[in-house]
Amino acid sequence: MTSGMLFHAIYAKDNWGLDRRHINDLSTSKSLCLLYRLHTVDLATNGDLATNGDLASAYNKITEVIENVPVGRQARESQFGEVRLGNPSLDGYDCVIWTGDVLRALVKEGLIDLQGRDPDDVMAHARSLAGPEDATTMVNKDFGGLKIIM
Template sequence: MLHVWMIIGILFHATYIDSKWVLEQRDIRDVSASKSLVLLYHLHTISAPSDEQLFNSYEKMQKVVQNVPMGRKAREDAYGETRAGNPELDGYDCVIWTGDAMRALIKEGLIDLQGRDVEEVMAEARSLAGPEDAKTMVGVDFGGLKIM
């Protein structure tokens, strides 16, 4: 049996590997120690009266997230709309996937953005993550992390 109280979080991330998009998923104990995340942004806290119910909520979230289309073509086929992604990554990126994952979780009633919409939350997160042109961050020291 999985002891959910041992896991602090689950990292879900759309990753571009070998010219294709895949879902990275791993249990993490301290998400703030991640070397690959640009921003840690709290969306929703899952709580339940028992470990079993908490695990069931996690399983539901996992299934929803795993079914979010990966990649530009899969997304366009599923949603019938185009979003401008990174042209070097087949016109798609992890930010597009994150927005789609949030919408899917909201649709299933698994997260609540407290009256805000996904675009508003994503815009706020993007403004907190740093400048739109990350090259302007090169050489900047962020207290133990120097962007190179």
């Protein structure tokens, strides 16, 4: 069992918002399609986190950075002045754009190290691992003991 804090940009009632909630067991998530480890916060080896070697301080700093990333196309464009094309049915934005912005913010603050990889490339790789665009093609296939049945 793996627990943690889930941060996700969500679109509901024609508005974008930040969903932040504790998950007791990630394996039971009904919406999680991929768990992708980017970085391990190890205060013994990552003294550059500027958190005084305190895990709670590291968590609080990471949370603060994530919560300050704009959510939604208009908020993003007004802060960054850059247009990114997202899902047209979601006001031209999507959670993948937001996640890339989060990665850039965490790298900028020195909280994670993507080892020189561009956040957009990291997101493209993660999406390729998450499965096909049409998830129905995965029904009735055996994934090493996990079988998707609809």
